[in-house]
Amino acid sequence: MRKLVIEKSAVKNNLSVIKEHAAGAVIYGVLTGDGGGAGIVPLAQLLRDEGIGRFAVCEVSEAEALRKAGFVDEEILMLRSTTDREELERLVDLNVVCTISSVDTGLALNALAENRSTVVEAHIQVDTGMGFGGFLVGEPEKILLAYRSLPNVALSGIYTQLHAARPGDPEAKRQLDQFHKVLDAVHAAGFETGLVHAAGSFALLHDATARLDGVRAGSAILGRCRRTKNDGLKTVGYGVAPLSEVRWLPKGHTVGTDKPIVLKKPTRVAVLPVGYQNGFGVVRTRELGFWAMFRRWRRSKKRTVRIGDQRARLLGPIGATETLLDVTNLRCSAGDPAVFEIDPLFAKGFQREYK
Numbered sequence: 317m318r319k320l321v322i323e324k325s326a327v328k329n330n331l332s333v334i335k336e337h338a339a340g341a342v343i344y345g346v347l348t349g350d351g352g353g354a355g356i357v358p359l360a361q362l363l364r365d366e367g368i369g370r371f372a373v374c375e376v377s378e379a380e381a382l383r384k385a386g387f388v389d390e391e392i393l394m395l396r397s398t399t400d401r402e403e404l405e406r407l408v409d410l411n412v413v414c415t416i417s418s419v420d421t422g423l424a425l426n427a428l429a430e431n432r433s434t435v436v437e438a439h440i441q442v443d444t445g446m447g448f449g450g451f452l453v454g455e456p457e458k459i460l461l462a463y464r465s466l467p468n469v470a471l472s473g474i475y476t477q478l479h480a481a482r483p484g485d486p487e488a489k490r491q492l493d494q495f496h497k498v499l500d501a502v503h504a505a506g507f508e509t510g511l512v513h514a515a516g517s518f519a520l521l522h523d524a525t526a527r528l529d530g531v532r533a534g535s536a537i538l539g540r541c542r543r544t545k546n547d548g549l550k551t552v553g554y555g556v557a558p559l560s561e562v563r564w565l566p567k568g569h570t571v572g573t574d575k576p577i578v579l580k581k582p583t584r585v586a587v588l589p590v591g592y593q594n595g596f597g598v599v600r601t602r603e604l605g606f607w608a609m610f611r612r613w614r615r616s617k618k619r620t621v622r623i624g625d626q627r628a629r630l631l632g633p634i635g636a637t638e639t640l641l642d643v644t645n646l647r648c649s650a651g652d653p654a655v656f657e658i659d660p661l662f663a664k665g666f667q668r669e670y671k
Contacts, residue, residue, distance in 0.1 A: 320353075321671055322358075322671070323552055329548075330538070330539050333548040338527065339527060341529060342513070344370045344393060344513070345363045346537075347382075357382065358668070379407065391413060396449070401424075404424060413472065414439075415441050416462055422438075426465075426466040429469060434468070437472050440471060443476070444491035444492075444494045445479065459498060460507070471507075472510040511530050538551070555596070555658040555666060557656075558652065559588060571640055575632070583644050586628065586643045587639075588639045589637065590637075590656070595659060629641065
């Protein structure tokens with residue numbers, strides 16, 4: 317049986333780092349992508365046990381999963397706006413804090429709330445340069461229109477999303493300056509912004525000026541954000557699978573599929589029943605160019621699998637559903653558990669286990 321193991325102690329460690337950087341600011345646990353692959357409900361339960369009571373999602377189904385699991389009183393923020401009537405109905409039924417990113421999304425939410433004789437809570441989204449959604453900073457009159465013209469919407473917060481290119485990125489600073497100008501315009505018009513948040517995981521760890529009233533921590537919870545040396549985070553999640561076969565192959569035998577290699581000597585091989593279709597060897601990266609490709613190639617050459625207290629080197633490229641290991645000098649047999657690095661976000665075909 318293939319298992320994806322999530323270590324509670326490592327998550328708790330990362331939460332302590334996040335809390336230290338948040339320095340008292342409100343923390344939203346971002347649970348998009350099924351909690352980064354760690355499972356939205358068990359991860360939310362662990363976060364709640366550690367004092368995190370606000371969550372952010374991007375899908376209605378994610379909010380439904382939390383409410384059905386007993387997260388009745390916790391705040392859930394929808395980080396995506398919508399004008400779809402059915403989605404809006406479900407969000408209101410679930411008592412989710414919605415996002416308003418334009419005049420149209422604001423009017424759609426207000427009309428639904430008015431028809432239901434209720435008031436719906438929402439945050440304003442401001443686009444300071446990411447382009448994914450939000451009121452443009454150059455059109456403050458539209459943002460003020462949202463504050464003036466949506467009587468059935470309680471605007472309890474405002475947020476933006478910052479670039480995460482590198483620490484001290486001047487573009488991120490420019491975005492934050494623009495965001496503050498929007499906040500100033502709202503205050504000058506006599507309105508309260510409510511909770512103000514801009515920092516995701518990267519900005520939370522690298523830019524104290526982006527902290528504001530709240531922060532949104534997602535990939536940092538699993539230690540799978542863009543890391544820096546001595547950041548205090550621990551990488552969460554690893555795979556375990558039993559070796560399906562161990563045998564000797566003669567000199568001259570070919571192994572592998574798309575890029576087969578010829579064995580230069582008799583080799584004892586083990587078959588790990590995990591491949592790239594299971595997410596093995598798949599990594600998230602924003603790096604581009606030759607040197608990024610070179611670094612990924614070097615990491616792949618160094619990739620090993622742990623069998624007991626031993627390290628087995630990969631033999632040839634990772635296959636679709638199986639991967640070969642060189643165990644010539646190792647003590648092992650079929651059925652022995654092999655432990656390997658895998659990103660929970662890409663893991664498929666594994667039984668999840670918290671320990």
